[in-house]
Amino acid sequence: METAFAQMLPPVASDVAGNWDTLFLFLVGVSVVFFVIVVGSMLWFLIKYREKEPGQKVGNIVHNDKLEFLWITIPTILVMIIFAWGWIVYKRMVDAPESAYDIKVIGKQWLWQFQYDNGKTTIGELIVPEKIPVRLIMTSDDVIHSFFLPDFRIKNDVVPGMYTKVWFQANEQGEHTIFCAEYCGNAHSKMMGTVKVVSLSEWETFQKGKGAPKERPASLVEWGQQLYTDKGCFACHSVDGVKGIGPSFKGIWGKQEEMSDGSHILVDENYVRESIEYPGTTKDKLVKGFPPVMPTFKGLIAEEELNALIAFIKNLKE
Amino acid sequence: MSHDAPAHGSHDNYLTHKRGLWSWLYTLDHKRIGLLYLFTILSAFLVGGIAALMVRTELWKPGKVFLDPDGFNQAFTYHGSIMVFMVILPLIPSALGNLILPMQVGAKDVAFPKLNLLSYYVFLFGVILAVATLFTSGIDTGWTFYAPYSIRTSTATIMVVTGAFFMGFAAILTALNFITTVHKLRAPGLTFGRLPLFVWCIYATNIIQMLATPVIALTLMLLVFERLMGIGIFDAKLGGDPVLFQHFFWFYSHPAVYIMILPAMGIINEVIPVFSRKNVFSYWGMAGAVFGIAVVSFIVWGHHMFVSGQSETANFVFSLLTMFVAVPTGIKIFNWVATMYQGSIRLTTPMLYAMAFIFVFLVGGLTGVFLATVSINVHLTDTYFVVAHFHYTMVGGAIMAFMAGLHYWFPKFSGRMYAEFPAKISWFLIFLGFNVTFFPQFILGMQGMPRRYYSYPERFTNLNQISTVGSYLIALGFVLALFYLIYGLLWGKKAPDNPWGAETLEWKTSSPPPHENFIREPVVTHGPYEYQI
Ligand SMILES: [Cu+2]
Ligand SMILES: [Cu+2]
Numbered sequence: 001m002e003t004a005f006a007q008m009l010p011p012v013a014s015d016v017a018g019n020w021d022t023l024f025l026f027l028v029g030v031s032v033v034f035f036v037i038v039v040g041s042m043l044w045f046l047i048k049y050r051e052k053e054p055g056q057k058v059g060n061i062v063h064n065d066k067l068e069f070l071w072i073t074i075p076t077i078l079v080m081i082i083f084a085w086g087w088i089v090y091k092r093m094v095d096a097p098e099s100a101y102d103i104k105v106i107g108k109q110w111l112w113q114f115q116y117d118n119g120k121t122t123i124g125e126l127i128v129p130e131k132i133p134v135r136l137i138m139t140s141d142d143v144i145h146s147f148f149l150p151d152f153r154i155k156n157d158v159v160p161g162m163y164t165k166v167w168f169q170a171n172e173q174g175e176h177t178i179f180c181a182e183y184c185g186n187a188h189s190k191m192m193g194t195v196k197v198v199s200l201s202e203w204e205t206f207q208k209g210k211g212a213p214k215e216r217p218a219s220l221v222e223w224g225q226q227l228y229t230d231k232g233c234f235a236c237h238s239v240d241g242v243k244g245i246g247p248s249f250k251g252i253w254g255k256q257e258e259m260s261d262g263s264h265i266l267v268d269e270n271y272v273r274e275s276i277e278y279p280g281t282t283k284d285k286l287v288k289g290f291p292p293v294m295p296t297f298k299g300l301i302a303e304e305e306l307n308a309l310i311a312f313i314k315n316l317k318e
Numbered sequence: 319m320s321h322d323a324p325a326h327g328s329h330d331n332y333l334t335h336k337r338g339l340w341s342w343l344y345t346l347d348h349k350r351i352g353l354l355y356l357f358t359i360l361s362a363f364l365v366g367g368i369a370a371l372m373v374r375t376e377l378w379k380p381g382k383v384f385l386d387p388d389g390f391n392q393a394f395t396y397h398g399s400i401m402v403f404m405v406i407l408p409l410i411p412s413a414l415g416n417l418i419l420p421m422q423v424g425a426k427d428v429a430f431p432k433l434n435l436l437s438y439y440v441f442l443f444g445v446i447l448a449v450a451t452l453f454t455s456g457i458d459t460g461w462t463f464y465a466p467y468s469i470r471t472s473t474a475t476i477m478v479v480t481g482a483f484f485m486g487f488a489a490i491l492t493a494l495n496f497i498t499t500v501h502k503l504r505a506p507g508l509t510f511g512r513l514p515l516f517v518w519c520i521y522a523t524n525i526i527q528m529l530a531t532p533v534i535a536l537t538l539m540l541l542v543f544e545r546l547m548g549i550g551i552f553d554a555k556l557g558g559d560p561v562l563f564q565h566f567f568w569f570y571s572h573p574a575v576y577i578m579i580l581p582a583m584g585i586i587n588e589v590i591p592v593f594s595r596k597n598v599f600s601y602w603g604m605a606g607a608v609f610g611i612a613v614v615s616f617i618v619w620g621h622h623m624f625v626s627g628q629s630e631t632a633n634f635v636f637s638l639l640t641m642f643v644a645v646p647t648g649i650k651i652f653n654w655v656a657t658m659y660q661g662s663i664r665l666t667t668p669m670l671y672a673m674a675f676i677f678v679f680l681v682g683g684l685t686g687v688f689l690a691t692v693s694i695n696v697h698l699t700d701t702y703f704v705v706a707h708f709h710y711t712m713v714g715g716a717i718m719a720f721m722a723g724l725h726y727w728f729p730k731f732s733g734r735m736y737a738e739f740p741a742k743i744s745w746f747l748i749f750l751g752f753n754v755t756f757f758p759q760f761i762l763g764m765q766g767m768p769r770r771y772y773s774y775p776e777r778f779t780n781l782n783q784i785s786t787v788g789s790y791l792i793a794l795g796f797v798l799a800l801f802y803l804i805y806g807l808l809w810g811k812k813a814p815d816n817p818w819g820a821e822t823l824e825w826k827t828s829s830p831p832p833h834e835n836f837i838r839e840p841v842v843t844h845g846p847y848e849y850q851i
Contacts, residue, residue, distance in 0.1 A: 010766050024694060024764075031684040038655055038680055042673060045658040049594070050665070058595050058849075059660025067656070068603060068649075075648045079641040079687060086691035087634065093693055094630065143467040144560055146625065146700055150766025153697040156625045159561060160466065161554025164627045177775065181700035181768040183460050184467060186387045189771035242382075 013176055013197075014152035015133075015169040019089050021153075026085070030078060093154065096167035100135040103128070107138065107145035107158040108295055110187035110245075111232030112178060118207055121300050124193045124232040126178065128170060129203035135167040141295075146182035149195060157182055170197040186245050190235040224312025227305055236294065239316055246294060247287055253317035258288045272310050276301060331733065335833040346431035347833060349731060351438050352416030358442060359409050365449065366400035367793065369393045374755075374789040377782050380773045390772045391458040392473075398461030403482050404445050406716045407574060410581035411527075412441070412492055414723050415520050417731050419496060421824035422514050424505025424842065426834040429498035433491055441488035448481030460770060462571075463538070465552030465563040469545050476545055479538040486531040489577075493524035493531075505823065507842035514822045514846040515598065518605045519584025522612045526573045526580075530616070534570035537563065561627050568619035576615040578712050579679075580608055582719030583650060586672050589722050590654050591847040592820045593669040594661030598847045599653045607646035607653075614643050624695045633692050640690035647683050651676060666818075667741040671722035674749045678714025682707060685760065703763025706756045714752060721748070721799075728806065729813030733830040736806035744798040751791025758784045822846045 012018050049058075103126070104115040114126045128134045138147055140160040148155040152168045180191035198206065217223045228234055228249075236245035256264040257271070261284045265271055279294035280286030301309070332349045342350060372393040376385045385393065420428050428434050451457055451474040459468040459475055468475050500513075500521050540551050541563070550556025552563040591598045598604060620628060620636030654676055663669070685707045688694050698704060728736050758781040767778050774782065816825040821844075827836050 008761050008764050010764075020693060020697060023691070024688075027688050027691065027694065031687070034684060035680060038651060039677060042655050042658065042676060045655070045661070046663055046665070046673070049658065049661050049663050051595075051662040056662045058662045060597065061656075061660065062597050062599055062601070064656075067652075068600060071648060071652045072645060076642075076645050079644050079690075082687060082691055083638055083641045086637065086693045089693035090633070090696070093696060143470065144464060146768075148700070148766070148768060150697065155696050155699065157627055159554070159627050161558075161560070162627060177766075179766065179768045183391075183464070183770040185458070185471065186391065188391075189387070189768075189773045 010150040010153075011176075012151075013171055013174065014149075014154070015171065016089065016092050017151070017153045019092060023085055023089055027082065030082075094165075094167075096135045096165070097133045100133040100167050101129070102135050102137055105136045105138040105147060105158065106141055107147065107180065107184075107191075108141035109143065109185055109293065110180070110191040110235045111295070112147075112180075112191070112193040113300070116207075120206075122230075123297075123300055124230050126193060126195045127203070127206055128195060128197055129200055130170050130173050130197045132200075132203075133167055133169045135165060138164050138166070143184050144182050145180045145184050145191065148179040148181035149176060150179070151176040152195075155181055170195070173197050173199055187235040193232075220308050220311040221315045223305075224308035224310070224315075227301075227309055228312060231297065231301065231305075233309075246290055249313050249316050251317055253314045259284050260286045260288045262288075269310055272313055273306055276306065276309065330832060331828065331830040332833050333733070333830050344435075346427070346435055348416050348420045348428050348431065348434060349831065349835075351434050352413055352418075353731070354438055355408065355413040355416060355441070358445060359405055359413055362400050362404035362445060362449070363409075366397050366405055367796065369397035369400065371789060371793055373397055374786040376772070377774075378786050379779055379783075380776060382773075385772075387772045388458060391460075391770070392456040394770060395457050395460055396452070399448065399457070399478060399482070401713075402461050402574075402578075403485050404448070406578045406712055408441065408485070408489065409716060409720050410585065410723065411496075411520055411523055411577070412438075412489070414585070414720070414727065415492070415496060415581065418723075418727055418824055419517060419520055420499060420503070421827065421831060421835050422517050422822055423500060423503060424508055424823045424836065424840045425499060425503035426836070428495045429502055430495050434495050437488040437491035437495070440484050440491065444481040444484030444486075444488065446481075447484065448478045451477045451481075462567060463541065463563075464567075465541065465544070465558070465560050466554065468541060469553045476542050479541055483535050483538050486535045489527045490531050493527040496520060497524050497528070505840045505842055508823075509842075511601075512842055512845050515587035515601070515604050515608075516581075516584035516822075519580045519587065519608055522608045523577050523580045526577055526612055526615065530570045530573040530577075533566060534574075537566035537570070540566075561623070564623050564626055565619070565628075568622045572619040572622065573612075573615045575708075575712065576611055579715045580611065582675065582716045583608065585719040585723035585726070586654060586675050588820075588822065589668045589672040589726050590657050591849075592726075592818050593664045593666055593672070594658045595664075595819075595849050596657055596661040596847070597845070597849070599656035599659075600649075601845070601847075603649055604653055607649045610646035611643065614639065614646070618643060621690055621695070624692050625699055637690055637692040637695075641687070643690070644683065644687055651680060651683070666725075667736075667738060667745055668722045668726035668818075670742065670745045670749075671718050671725065674745070674752075675715065675718040675722060677749075678710050678718060678752065682710030682712075682714055685710065697766075698763055700768055701763035702759040702767050702769055705769050706759035706763060709752075709756045709759075714756075718749075721745075724803075726818070727824070728803070729817050730824055730829050730831070732807050732810070733813055734806055734810030735813050735817065736810060737802050740798060740802040744795045744802070747791050747795030747798065751788045751793075751795055754788030754791060755785050756788070758782075758788075819849065821849060 009021055106113040111123055114122045138158045140158045145158040146155060147158050154166045154168055156164045156166045158164060174197050176195045178193035178195060180188055217226060238244050238248040239250055241248045241250040252267045255267050257267050258264055263284055277298040279296055280292055286292055332347055376383045376390050454474045457473045457475055457478045458471055500517060543549050544551050550558040552558040552560055554560060587604060618636055618640045620632050621640045624633050689698060689707060762778055762781050767774055813829045815829050823840050826840050
């Protein structure tokens with residue numbers, strides 16, 4: 001039972017996930033009992049009191065004070081217990097320890113951006129140390145999103161114009177999926193990210209700003225491919241020619257791209273760089289047939305990374 | 319009555335009283351208006367159902383099946399808004415309520431027949447306005463219209479929202495009409511303590527409609543102003559507050575959940591006693607529970623917003639208050655089951671639907687306690703767990719009960735019987751399909767699949783496919799129902815006046831009833847469920 005059940009819930013990867021699961025299990029137990037009582041007696045009555053001949057004798061019970069008292073008080077007491085237990089677990093989920101390490105989160109259509117105290121910024125990938133409480137201070141750049149980490153059993157809306165918070169303490173190293181749980185438009189279901197829980201020493205290296213915690217692929221193209229996922233380009237750009245929110249990268253290299261004012265620009269190193277750092281807001285910079293929704297990546301993508309992305313896009317030419 | 323009524327069994331009934339299309343479009347007869355509603359709502363149900371099948375088909379596997387993301391977002395938005403605003407909200411109160419309620423109180427018609435017709439056309443106008451957007455840029459906000467997305471999206475939000483505004487207005491007019499009817503037009507001897515519980519439930523619903531609907535109407539209008547004139551109310555970029563929209567929205571939409579479910583409970587209250595041949599267990603417990611639910615429904619809206627950024631104190635209060643919904647709901651469920659005890663149970667189609675209602679509503683109610691528990695809610699909200707939960711309560715609830723009521727009153731308003739055998743097959747398909755569709759969604763939600771997802775990680779594929787198969791079963795069941803009901807309507811066996819041996823007043827007149835319902839004004843001498851066998 002316990003294990004069959006554990007399969008239905010996501011892995012227990014944070015400090016409170018276990019508490020959450022216990023309460024959940026309790027609720028399932030209570031529900032099963034009530035379900036069996038109600039549906040069981042319904043079916044039992046159905047069989048026992050099925051009409052055998054028309055006009056057969058029926059009972060005339062319309063009241064039973066004892067019974068009615070019981071089915072009012074027992075549920076009332078039970079829901080009060082559930083409420084209190086639920087509140088205790090909730091307090092654990094929201095009250096971050098003083099010592100928690102703060103990371104800023106910005107949600108925007110359709111990617112997650114993380115800012116650390118050392119000035120670093122990552123996109124789509126949140127790097128956190130294991131066994132240390134981390135608090136996320138979140139806001140949105142456009143519409144409402146919701147930061148959802150199933151493995152940690154936490155979620156909170158990310159609202160424009162205000163800060164919301166969640167905190168957690170990851171149990172061990174590993175990777176966990178971040179979802180956006182509040183509908184936010186076209187690529188809502190692609191607004192995913194990863195939490196990467198690293199060891200304390202890796203965390204310290206990351207903090208000092210030396211060396212990315214992710215080992216870098218040997219070839220520039222492969223690295224570009226990795227960045228394409230990590231930086232969230234995949235939410236809007238495909239690599240197989242299918243038009244998404246933005247143009248597909250397939251085959252654009254070396255092409256004369258038509259802008260919305262009718263002018264043409266050659267897709268080369270400079271064009272790609274400009275597209276990434278200053279995505280089209282004016283008509284002569286905006287690819288024809290697309291809305292001006294690409295966020296700017298200026299300052300979020302290092303020089304070497306730009307090169308890798310360019311190599312990656314170049315490699316996709318037909 | 320003034321004129322010499324034709325003898326019982328004469329051919330004049332409300333369906334033949336006047337003829338021609340105009341006599342229908344301009345009718346003041348509550349029964350005909352009820353049928354107009356029924357026809358309009360079931361047409362909307364068809365559109366909403368097709369949208370649902372599109373959603374489920376697209377979710378067959380991750381990535382594209384046949385829609386692109388914008389098409390998918392529109393499909394679930396139309397599915398949700400049509401089913402909520404045009405189907406489940408008006409389905410029982412406006413369609414079956416109009417057909418049955420005046421007869422159940424022994425009245426010739428509603429208190430204000432012209433207002434009744436007006437409210438139908440206001441409703442129809444709203445429906446047309448909203449559905450017409452299918453031919454424009456469509457709408458992709460989800461049925462909740464959350465700001466600021468609804469303010470920024472390029473789709474036809476204004477038209478749909480205005481449509482919903484008109485539908486709400488129609489609901490207020492109908493509610494006013496019914497409340498007056500119940501107070502003023504009851505037959506002699508029909509004291510409040512002898513009212514059928516269906517009337518109690520519709521009455522409670524009407525009160526909620528009158529109090530809550532203006533709030534959503536104003537909210538939606540504020541949204542329109544913000545979109546049209548850029549007044550910053552909900553969009554933070556304009557200095558507004560997006561969470562405020564959610565407060566306004568749920569202040570209406572939580573009570574709306576009970577606008578959908580109380581009438582459903584009303585039908586179950588009629589069907590179970592009749593087919594158990596037993597007086598309902600605890601009449602006043604039932605009526606009291608309905609009002610308990612109605613009152614509590616106004617002060618729990620914040621349970622939709624536990625992770626929205628509202629304060630911890632609010633979360634505490636709303637979680638606590640929501641827990642109390644479980645108590646009157648439990649009372650009703652226990653009372654229904656107790657009514658069956660020592661009865662003489664006939665397993666007709668309405669009774670099957672009533673039992674299906676108890677089954678699915680129980681699951682919906684129990685999972686509601688999960689969601690009311692604030693910490694549990696954090697993980698489950700905005701996932702498929704919520705989708706499953708509200709389909710179990712609202713669809714399971716309202717649609718199962720509607721089907722129970724439709725079959726139960728079918729002989730009365732059509733004058734003919736439907737065929738039991740195909741009806742049972744169809745019941746089985748719908749009940750099975752319903753559980754196959756929505757039970758796996760509980761597990762998907764537990765595993766963390768968010769709602770309104772066009773695509774999903776590979777590991778959710780199996781459960782999604784089971785769910786999609788289930789939705790086809792439901793569709794099959796409804797298609798079958800369409801056929802045998804139309805057959806019954808046209809060629810079914812002639813129905814006796816009181817085929818089920820019921821005691822409420824609508825069965826004391828012919829089937830179908832005459833134009834003014836009763837030949838002679840009925841006099842009530844006992845409660846609604848005292849069966850003389
Ligand atoms: Cu989203
Ligand atoms: Cu609610």
